[in-house]
Amino acid sequence: TGEDVALSRRVAATFLMMTMADFSDQLFDWQDRLFNNANGRLEFRGNTWTSLWPGTGKPGLWTTSISRMGVLYSLIVREEEIYIAHRAHTTGKEGDDSATRDEDIALVIPPVFDGCTKVLDADDQKAARDLYWEAVCSDEEATDRCKVEELLRQSVAKNPFVGEPRLVLAQMCLNAEMYEEAQEQAEEGLKLLLEWGSSWDKRMPWEGWVSWGRAMLTKAKEKDWPHTSFGILSLGLVK
Template identity: 65%
Template structure:
């Protein structure tokens, strides 16, 4: 067993153009439906899911099959390891604490699924389906931290990791570490199986993986419909409401108010990763290169990689709940009332929107089109590229009235036209757009 555990390593700084090309290259197989180049088994796995009816099952933003494939795509673009991505592809296939979607019988179908995805991925899938995820992620973890506390702990934890790696300083009494070990001990937690009530041991790394998977899961499926259903008017996604009569699907299509919640999940995930980095460094210094000396000290699931999603500036920022609401409403006013407001007012609304919420791409893309209409080509290129990069990094759309693929294609059209310094001046010219290079 290696002397250090798989952990995320932050990529070196890249210029914007190079980074944009890199994320586009990663996304292109998904855009072209070239699933075999992503994983040679992927086409057959999707076919199996389709054959057992996943495409017939309703899911919040379409079909269950669409959601499973989308979740896989997000995790793959976030560089998660294969077993985690495959867990995303089958993540509710036995049903779970959120949804009734048992397309495989957990009492008879586990061997079938294991033969499809491998035992490591099937174990993750099964655990994901039997743990009480709402209480584990929200009640037992997320709701124990205020936003101020999370931000302070992110700052202190960065210093702690640097001190550990550069100076060999390991202070387990630091406030942020004591708090984290209080809510999520280093040896994991025990939860109750949602169906039979038996104890289920969940390692810390597995909790972290499920936290990241929940970020991907929520980003793909939550839009305004759920806000109405749970009366999420403060934007904190606390699931306190119960507006069954008013939560009419699909609602008005507004972007959902989920970003504050998963930005907090991302911050908490970063704290777990940093604590694990310190643990690995401390053990490495104590044991040197002699792996056998610390075999007895191995913890569960150390082969699970903890990669940092690229969203919210690599999970180091939290979007204020109020800013999230203001930004969403500014965007909605801009895109829905442009004929009444005019381009100048629309530009103003979108600029205020991206100031309040700089973490989503669609407002930048729309702003890019506004600038193209005003023949402001440099500004259009800047905004369209920024929007394209963000949408590619998310792997899912924020404005779910259009697909992720549609937003990527449109943003690329805008970038191309901005570089060409041309934009149609007729309605037929707009309809003629489509080719991207």
Template identity: 60%
Template sequence: MEKGLFDDDGELEGWRKKLQGLVPAEGVQVKHIRTGEGVHVSRRIVAVFIMMTMADFCDQLFGFQDLLFDNANGRLEFSGNNFGALWPGDGKPGLWLNSISRMGAVYTLIAREEEIFIQERKRKVGVAVVPDLERNEDIELVLPPVFDYCRKVLEAGDQIVARDLYWEAVCEGGSKAEELLLESIEKNPFVGEPYVVLSQVYLTEGRFEEAEKHAERGLKLLLEWGCPWDKRTSWEGWVAWTRVLLMRARDKSWPQTSWGILNLGLVN
């Protein structure tokens, strides 16, 4: 049993106190968006809204929104008002990862304590408990695999440094590409595209084992996200290209001409 899971003297662990101060166990009261009437929202529904917001941000946001809201610090606080920003901007990956990693941490703690509540009731009655429908306990809070199952928070500063290193590598390339991409991955290991680009660097140099390793990691992360971080091409495009890299790495072959690169393809 996890240490501190049940505390008979009524004292809660520190993280549970903080969580209940942020999202009370009984849920929250909000105003209806149209009528202004009070609406009670259970904590599990709050968690669902958090998860849907994470999904919305990662699907929609890229560098343009950073310009629009002056997101220079990478915390995505929507504090700026640069309504003259021109779409689509320079196409850089957006600085939204810190924001949704913090959301994911809250989501994970909610899911964790909701399970504790059920186990506490089960402990008292000694048998399986019926889900409390008023608390929406029939809704399962599934942990997504991103950010190590939402157990890690990517610091805003690391996010910015990693994005800029990646951008320099893919836009300028050259002999520094490997170093730049490795540094980018060290700062932000949670997205797939830097691994994919690094895999191509290794393929070009004939370093097939390293290429395979990084293509596998990049593909795994892309599939976990279900959307691209670098939105200059589609998620499907990234997945298809990574599969090409992985296949070539396993075959230990890579084109040595520009026409050979152009003719790369993958037939299912």
């Protein structure tokens, strides 16, 4: 109807958090094509409705947008805490407006983006995605390991908030028998994946990435990585 709808801060914050979760779970490069999101700002300005699903499967450019949402969410949480503390100090009690302010809704800050304190630059987001894509789609991992490894390191440096580039880098380290760094990268990659609860590279489901990361972490700790194709294929076997 076009009428304004008044919402409490907590309800607005909940919608914001649900949008963050929805974007992280659903978006990949097909939506970038639909809305011409070449600049990575996710402004929904385009209308390429003929874009063919599922696209290339490349990770989407959504992390900058929800990093901004996360900072806004954490600001609302902080303002709510200040308001309640001030009210208790001035009235000596919680006050009578708690019900109308939906204070029964808990606001929990998720761990992503360092507890929703960091904003990822849109250009860094895109550069990190493209570096990662070049690395994982390259045919040079066997002939030019150093090049692929450097692409992954640059990707991680540009966007340290997603786990998949670290897991691919962990495998590169395992291939080179660099077990200590492989363990570090696998641990950090798994931590990030578990914080998100969804995958950034959606060519594989979140559960698949977690399982692969755990398998690599186990082998890194054991300092034992297969050097045959059947050995790699058998990593999921239960001993």
